[in-house]
Amino acid sequence: MATNPTGHGFFRNAIGAMMAARERQASRYVAGALLRYDDATLLANGYDRAELEKRASASSYPF
Template sequence: MAKRGFFRNAMDAMIAAREKQAQRYVTGALLMMDDETLRANGYTRTDLQRRNTTPYLF
């Protein structure tokens, strides 16, 4: 098994951070919708609030 390089590890960490940031943004946008719309799309406000534990800063 080949050893992963510094730049590959840095890129992986950056991608993971951006994915978390995007998920927080989407969850925040979904929480602005009314309960009926959320339910129609398969979400519940409680699950979204549980998922959105860290505020979106950017």
């Protein structure tokens, strides 16, 4: 039985891709939730509104 060059099987690659997609989805969700705070609160906690807006809208999905 042949294996792929990275040494990982199909199911391991599929789970890895699914986990990466969920991490990106969670990052967008958290960025959107943080954007509800005012600028002073964001700055006090070390966040930049422009960076959060970019992260919240970064989507490779068409919907």
